[in-house]
Amino acid sequence: MKELALLTGASSGIGLEMAKELAAKKIDLVLVARRGEILVDLKAELENKHGIKVYTFAKDLSDPANAMALFHDVKDLQLQVTMLINNAGFGGYGNFVETSLEEELSMIQVNISSLVALTKLFLPDMIQQNHGRIMNIASLLSFLPFPYYSVYSASKAFVLSFSETLRTELEGTNITVTALCPGPVDTAFNTSEMLQTNAYDANKPMDPQIVAKKGIGYMLAGKGTKIIGLMNWFIANMPRFSPRWLTLKITKHLASRKK
Numbered sequence: 001m002k003e004l005a006l007l008t009g010a011s012s013g014i015g016l017e018m019a020k021e022l023a024a025k026k027i028d029l030v031l032v033a034r035r036g037e038i039l040v041d042l043k044a045e046l047e048n049k050h051g052i053k054v055y056t057f058a059k060d061l062s063d064p065a066n067a068m069a070l071f072h073d074v075k076d077l078q079l080q081v082t083m084l085i086n087n088a089g090f091g092g093y094g095n096f097v098e099t100s101l102e103e104e105l106s107m108i109q110v111n112i113s114s115l116v117a118l119t120k121l122f123l124p125d126m127i128q129q130n131h132g133r134i135m136n137i138a139s140l141l142s143f144l145p146f147p148y149y150s151v152y153s154a155s156k157a158f159v160l161s162f163s164e165t166l167r168t169e170l171e172g173t174n175i176t177v178t179a180l181c182p183g184p185v186d187t188a189f190n191t192s193e194m195l196q197t198n199a200y201d202a203n204k205p206m207d208p209q210i211v212a213k214k215g216i217g218y219m220l221a222g223k224g225t226k227i228i229g230l231m232n233w234f235i236a237n238m239p240r241f242s243p244r245w246l247t248l249k250i251t252k253h254l255a256s257r258k259k
């Protein structure tokens with residue numbers, strides 16, 4: 001069966017590198033992000049370099065109606081998506097009482113609602129073919145609550161929980177769900193405010209190319225939840241060894257501005 005990967009958030013960072021990684025494996029692509037002009041340039045580059053077919057869709061996933069419209073656009077072209085990578089997402093840093101409600105509601109729509117909508121819409125065809133791969137980009141913050149990233153860390157806890165339950169429901173089929181959980185990655189995600197916190201001293205951002213390569217490898221191999229990097233593994237597993245109040249003290253310190 002001809003593989004076709006739909007990848008959201010393909011215009012920069014981890015998503016851009018995953019697009020290149022999939023293209024190098026000769027997998028056709030459906031690329032999605034708001035910045036359509038970047039996707040059009042990427043399409044030309046990847047088609048020329050790898051002889052694959054790339055489709056692009058400029059969509060704002062902060063409105064889940066656009067995720068539904070994307071599904072219909074893809075169906076209208078009679079494309080059969082065999083791999084779904086829900087990578088589009090963004091974070092935010094600050095005291096919850098001071099941060100923007102509009103931004104946070106938009107974050108919930110992109111990080112959660114559109115991810116759920118796309119999974120719901122593309123899964124039935126995978127079930128029918130008994131063939132598919134889904135990968136959701138979760139985070140190190142999926143494993144433990146991080147003060148000053150309150151809505152973001154809660155949104156990524158959702159992504160991990162959703163991915164693991166869906167993976168379990170799909171046991172016995174040929175469809176797997178991977179939750180990729182990176183720690184800090186060197187992309188536009190990290191604002192200058194975030195970079196001035198303690199967390200980044202001890203845990204330097206990783207190269208997005210490395211994260212993308214590992215992620216695609218895990219997804220193709222049908223792996224479940226994968227944390228990238230040994231340091232991130234230790235931080236993610238902190239709640240197993242320390243009481244919740246202590247975990248929160250530590251994550252509050254990590255997320256605080258450097259003195």
Ligand SMILES: NC(=O)c1ccc[n+]([C@@H]2O[C@H](COP(=O)([O-])OP(=O)(O)OC[C@H]3O[C@@H](n4cnc5c(N)ncnc54)[C@H](OP(=O)(O)O)[C@@H]3O)[C@@H](O)[C@H]2O)c1
Nearest residue numbers: 009011012013014033034035061062088089184185187189
């Ligand atoms: N960087 C990190 O430290 C880190 C760590 C753990 C997890 N993650 C996760 O990794 C994923 C990718 O982030 P990144 O680090 O690669 O950041 P990035 O470089 O900022 O890329 C984010 C991607 O998401 C897309 N996107 C954002 N808002 C969107 C919207 N409303 N509609 C459609 N697309 C939207 C962006 O495209 P447009 O702007 O063109 O729409 C862009 O392609 C995210 O889910 C993030 O939460 C990142």
